[in-house]
Amino acid sequence: MNGSTVEHIPVLTETLAGQINLPMDAVMVDATIGQGGHSFLFGRTLGPEGAIIGFDIDKKALRRAQFILKDLACKVILQHCNFSRISEQVHNQGIDKVDFILADLGVCSAQLVDVKMGLSFLHDMPLDMRIDKRLKTTAADIVNKTDEKSLADLIYKFGQDRASRRIARFIVRHRESESITRTGQLAEIVCKALGKTGRSRKSRIHPATRTFQALRIAVNNELENLKKLLASAPGLLKKNGYIAVISYHSLEDRLVKNDFKQNEKENIYRIITKKPIVPGQEEIIKNRRARSAKLRIAQKQ
Numbered sequence: 001m002n003g004s005t006v007e008h009i010p011v012l013t014e015t016l017a018g019q020i021n022l023p024m025d026a027v028m029v030d031a032t033i034g035q036g037g038h039s040f041l042f043g044r045t046l047g048p049e050g051a052i053i054g055f056d057i058d059k060k061a062l063r064r065a066q067f068i069l070k071d072l073a074c075k076v077i078l079q080h081c082n083f084s085r086i087s088e089q090v091h092n093q094g095i096d097k098v099d100f101i102l103a104d105l106g107v108c109s110a111q112l113v114d115v116k117m118g119l120s121f122l123h124d125m126p127l128d129m130r131i132d133k134r135l136k137t138t139a140a141d142i143v144n145k146t147d148e149k150s151l152a153d154l155i156y157k158f159g160q161d162r163a164s165r166r167i168a169r170f171i172v173r174h175r176e177s178e179s180i181t182r183t184g185q186l187a188e189i190v191c192k193a194l195g196k197t198g199r200s201r202k203s204r205i206h207p208a209t210r211t212f213q214a215l216r217i218a219v220n221n222e223l224e225n226l227k228k229l230l231a232s233a234p235g236l237l238k239k240n241g242y243i244a245v246i247s248y249h250s251l252e253d254r255l256v257k258n259d260f261k262q263n264e265k266e267n268i269y270r271i272i273t274k275k276p277i278v279p280g281q282e283e284i285i286k287n288r289r290a291r292s293a294k295l296r297i298a299q300k301q
């Protein structure tokens with residue numbers, strides 16, 4: 001599977017459209033353009049004076065977004081670039097300040113089933129996890145080369161799995177006889193470590209979910225990138241401009257929550273969402289990926 005036929009359903013679109021009203025000449029930065037679903041939603045309301053600057057670290061996603069956004073009236077500038085470099089990249093376009101920054105974190109549905117991404121524990125594929133293929137270290141490098149204690153720490157810190165020591169021990173024991181190169185192999189080792197065979201009735205999630213999350217965060221440096229994006233946003237937003245972040249796990253959501261709070265304390269932001277907005281049951285039924293989404297919005301003062 002290469003994921004190119006898998007459609008990504010953007011989450012919380014109605015809420016976003018209801019909360020954020022952009023003038024027709026607005027400049028929006030979509031820090032994670034993906035398949036362009038959210039950008040299309042806002043882009044439809046922009047005129048020829050408006051612009052979308054879209055970032056993604058996955059070239060394939062950018063190609064799809066370009067196709068989806070091709071008929072919009074506004075300018076569309078797509079960048080194969082990490083959002084950690086948002087300020088520099090926006091300024092390179094001769095743009096000083098923007099009206100809206102949107103970041104819909106994580107990965108697209110198409111990337112989850114793409115064998116080249118190597119992200120899925122539900123489909124067997126090479127254990128890679130680099131969303132940006134310019135990165136050097138794969139998940140296979142980490143599981144085969146990291147010492148047991150550091151591996152356990154990584155699974156605990158980024159996956160919040162209390163069984164991290166046991167999982168690391170099983171990984172290290174396994175790799176003594178053969179390298180771990182496939183997602184299916186790793187998922188099986190984690191299941192064995194936890195004494196589980198797959199999704200259990202008691203738990204909502206597959207036993208390998210947290211280990212895979214930890215490795216993906218480590219491979220793609222996800223939390224550091226998010227911190228840089230959040231740190232750049234106040235300097236980039238116009239007065240009354242908005243930042244909206246959709247996160248899919250508590251480590252990301254905590255970073256966003258604390259950043260917005262700190263900026264509100266310093267009179268830089270006004271928080272629009274006192275509590276994060278989550279999708280309703282109806283949206284979750286239509287789009288399972290939405291179940292863990294949390295949206296936070298702040299406005300520059």
Ligand SMILES: C[S@@+](CC[C@H](N)C(=O)[O-])C[C@H]1O[C@@H](n2cnc3c(N)ncnc32)[C@H](O)[C@@H]1O
Binds near residue numbers: 008031
């Ligand atoms: C959940 S998808 C976004 C979907 C998009 N909102 C849509 O409606 O189609 C997240 C996207 O962010 C990209 N991404 C993840 N980390 C990134 C980063 N640090 N910089 C730029 N893009 C990133 C992924 O490649 C993926 O395409």
